[in-house]
Amino acid sequence: MRAWETFAAMAVAFLGAPARANAPAPEGYTPAVEPGGTVEIHVMTTSGRRCPDDGLLRRNTSTGEIVQITTCSDDLTFVDQCVLAGEYQYGLATPLACHVGGTEYYETATVTDGPAEGCTRTIEAPAPATSVPWGSEKWVCRSSYRGPDNSSNFPFGCGTGSVLGTNLLVVLAGLGLWRWRPGRRRA
Amino acid sequence: MAAGSAARVTLAGLHLSTGYLLALGVTLAVEVPVVAAFYPGRRRRMAVVCAAATTVTHLLLVFGFPRILPRAISPLWFGEAFATLGEAGAYWIADRQVGRALVASAVANTCSYGVGLLLLW
Numbered sequence: 001m002r003a004w005e006t007f008a009a010m011a012v013a014f015l016g017a018p019a020r021a022n023a024p025a026p027e028g029y030t031p032a033v034e035p036g037g038t039v040e041i042h043v044m045t046t047s048g049r050r051c052p053d054d055g056l057l058r059r060n061t062s063t064g065e066i067v068q069i070t071t072c073s074d075d076l077t078f079v080d081q082c083v084l085a086g087e088y089q090y091g092l093a094t095p096l097a098c099h100v101g102g103t104e105y106y107e108t109a110t111v112t113d114g115p116a117e118g119c120t121r122t123i124e125a126p127a128p129a130t131s132v133p134w135g136s137e138k139w140v141c142r143s144s145y146r147g148p149d150n151s152s153n154f155p156f157g158c159g160t161g162s163v164l165g166t167n168l169l170v171v172l173a174g175l176g177l178w179r180w181r182p183g184r185r186r187a
Numbered sequence: 188m189a190a191g192s193a194a195r196v197t198l199a200g201l202h203l204s205t206g207y208l209l210a211l212g213v214t215l216a217v218e219v220p221v222v223a224a225f226y227p228g229r230r231r232r233m234a235v236v237c238a239a240a241t242t243v244t245h246l247l248l249v250f251g252f253p254r255i256l257p258r259a260i261s262p263l264w265f266g267e268a269f270a271t272l273g274e275a276g277a278y279w280i281a282d283r284q285v286g287r288a289l290v291a292s293a294v295a296n297t298c299s300y301g302v303g304l305l306l307l308w
Binding site: 044045046048089127160162163166167168170171174175176177178179180 | 224249252256257262263264266267268270272273275284285286287288289290291293296297300304
């Protein structure tokens, strides 16, 4: 087996849900837990939505407590500080729209190294919230060749058809140019 | 993203999750041999060009266009089209055959797009 085939096989074995090549990425969240109870949640989306949007919700999976976070460190990253040790679900208050690459309602982050006593926030404190827009299902929709992708707000669509159609046109144009060579003379 | 994707690398202000880095790896693993196959006798050189061009377009696709494009334009469609044409431009610069460059790029990007969807399915 060649090196790249070995790599591809390993990637397929390890990737699971987050796998994507030059394909529509799953839309969702990447939490990064830092020491001292700070959590940064990067929103992975190609929808054009920007932090703070309608806020990010944090739900404690043990107590059910829900708060809303509105502080951003960049256009797509929320910051949460002084988070006590525990397991939390983070997701936008207005869920990401279903995307052909699959879309998450939330991502789970586990804080093991909570804040020191007397932790002081340098950002606005989260506001209490009453509910999250998700239930037990983590996915708004899963990636599929077959399913709709709710992309009607895009003039060119957001689906596989528009991408592959464009590539087909490029192939046809390329084949035409490949066959036609300026200056080539017939006998 | 899976819970295991929490680890990430920050490079030049970009948050590169392990999921992203693996995705880039899969993209390169698919596209580099496809492009090289279109250039017998120059496979190694074109493989390097492909790897460089694909890395740039992949970064733009995931991190660039979603941030700068107006909402009326699909970053996915625009990004994929840009990737195909941009990589073809790189192959043309390296090889000076525009037709072959377009075909190689479009076929390679279609393959990696398809593999990505299959992995997600």
